[in-house]
């Protein structure tokens with residue numbers, strides 16, 4: 001259940017009527033609201049590729065499709081046995097992930113900052129994901145040639161990050177205002193944990209950076225403790241942190257960041273650099 | 282009725298097999314029953330009779346490499362698996378039962394309320410030196426370490442320690458130096474514990490990966506800005522936050538790695554002098570991590586399964602090849618270091634053909650439905666065929682009364698057509714690499730047979746059992762393939778089969794023996810809220 005019937009009906013009406021509206025009109029958030037928490041442990045009827053090689057990105061980044069005539073590219077690592085499906089290749093891989101992107105403020109704000117880099121927002125809530133997708137569609141229509149490098153898809157990143165990204169594919173990962181899950185019993189649901197950090201280390205290349213921001217001091221401490229405890233990461237110094245343009249953007253462009261701003265609250269920022277893997281012991 | 286054996290391991294010269302909560306030990310050589318261990322009963326408060334003297338361990342024990350074999354069973358009575366529908370007790374045995382009956386019942390709860398002793402052994406493993414056996418009892422989530430005490434021709438398992446894990450273990454292995462137990466649980470975490478708990482363990486030294494986390498109030502009104510967070514904080518205040526203390530384990534353990542999923546299997550492998558841990562989960566993943574002490578580094582994944590992965594197997598003489606299977610129609614063979622798929626072999630078509638052949642009389646449920654296969658065992662064995670030493674992969678599927686023995690080619694392809702060995706009941710566990718039983722025999726294996734359910738069914742009971750069926754069968758591997766042997770084990774006469782006399786007991790047993798199909802994701806599961 002997504003909401004009371006009349007609410008759902010209004011939403012459906014809105015979405016059905018969308019076709020009549022100009023493509024440049026930004027979506028209305030109120031029709032895409034959804035219960036705050038989705039359980040990261042349940043199955044959700046998610047769709048996700050069996051492996052990164054199975055992922056067809058062409059509909060997400062149509063302007064970056066390698067060559068529309070070469071449709072039948074079978075992923076090399078599965079060529080021997082065949083995958084049953086061909087995917088269109090992109091000119092380049094996604095390199096920036098906004099994990100739990102919510103309504104996508106940061107995802108779209110980063111797009112013009114790094115126009116040659118593919119940015120992906122990942123969000124577990126269906127309605128919210130749809131909103132971001134509509135938002136990007138409208139922005140692309142409003143600003144031809146821009147926002148082609150931003151996209152959003154629905155995913156449970158706590159389970160399926162390696163299905164989307166190859167080893168060391170990403171250079172930046174953003175974890176902005178993650179759900180706090182205050183209760184100790186719920187800590188396993190936090191998007192940062194020592195064991196999950198191994199997966200972030202897997203998808204982020206050495207030299208890459210994990211960006212975190214939160215208004216909850218305990219969550220900040222939690223993230224710092226857990227990234228510090230992980231041998232693959234090292235906290236980035238304050239100077240370097242404040243010089244990073246993404247930090248500024250993350251502070252002001254995320255929806256949560258704006259809310260905190262309005263309430264004159266604190267924002268805790270921490271960045272972690274991905275270290276080289278040590279030699280085998 | 283006889284309680285079948287749900288898991289087995291080889292401990293030196295001894296076959297160790299668990300039925301329900303008891304563990305029987307047999308001598309491989311002559312099949313004689315050596316001892317039976319039972320957990321301390323809650324009623325009389327005393328354990329299996331303690332040995333009067335601590336017997337010294339004979340060094341006569343065969344110390345040939347006995348690979349610790351691991352059988353797993355998952356907690357079928359807990360999420361994410363839906364509760365298994367069990368046949369109503371009044372349903373007369375032998376009658377077809379609709380597979381998706383609407384009855385819902387928590388077997389464990391009802392079994393407990395009926396006073397059933399439900400402490401089932403769900404995993405057995407042993408050290409390669411044959412000196413210790415490790416058992417996991419499911420209901421109390423405990424890892425129990427036993428000494429295999431052999432003296433003057435008698436043998437006994439003596440429990441040395443019992444450690445309750447935070448979550449139910451689903452798979453367990455012993456490090457190659459026999460010093461460390463590595464246990465994977467149904468919440469996705471993998472822990473390392475020393476084989477022998479150290480006496481002077483100080484709590485806070487516990488986990489390496491986990492930072493110390495003193496409890497501090499998580500937030501106050503000043504740090505909360507959104508409605509949702511404020512609500513969460515209110516919630517937190519209502520609950521006293523004692524959990525972190527409760528989950529603190531009182532014995533030495535290290536968190537090695539974790540998936541956000543249910544782990545189904547884990548294996549250790551050494552290749553080019555490097556140690557690896559390979560873990561499989563319900564969400565189709567096979568993860569390759571470095572071995573201890575660098576288990577936080579993920580080297581890669583083998584991705585391509587589209588259903589749960591339940592079993593992994595690396596032939597000991599070919600450590601670069603990984604075989605995996607689960608809820609998919611196919612068995613996958615990987616070059617696991619590169620993550621490259623080498624081959625896929627269809628299994629479902631063989632299962633389908635077998636079901637057709639066995640026909641309606643024996644295969645009572647599912648026969649018309651689309652055949653779904655849940656692989657319950659993948660075992661490597663080597664045998665001489667026409668004077669060549671060949672590799673075979675023996676596959677078992679939940680509720681399918683047969684062994685599928687595939688020849689593994691040198692290039693990593695599985696031969697498409699397996700030898701299909703029909704069995705008098707569903708196979709529950711297989712033990713390969715057992716000491717050869719007779720001159721000239723090769724590749725001997727032991728198969729545990731379900732003598733309670735009808736062959737081909739995971740729910741329907743046999744009609745009045747004769748009581749003479751053997752639970753353990755031995756096979757030799759001759760040139761023609763696997764052939765049943767005349768050799769047998771002196772299986773104990775069931776002393777207490779009360780478990781099998783009640784509907785609850787039967788449901789409990791069925792959950793214990795058959796829980797893999799529950800791992801399959803269903804349409805409509807976990808609806809987006």
Ligand SMILES: C[S@@+](CC[C@H](N)C(=O)[O-])C[C@H]1O[C@@H](n2cnc3c(N)ncnc32)[C@H](O)[C@@H]1O
Pocket residue numbers: 036037038040099100101102103104105122123124125128155156157158159175176177178179191254255256257
């Ligand atoms: C508090 S919101 C923050 C949104 C956005 N980053 C911002 O700062 O405005 C956290 C978001 O993470 C999403 N989320 C939580 N768990 C997730 C998971 N496992 N995978 C993907 N998204 C998740 C939630 O649905 C929610 O939209």
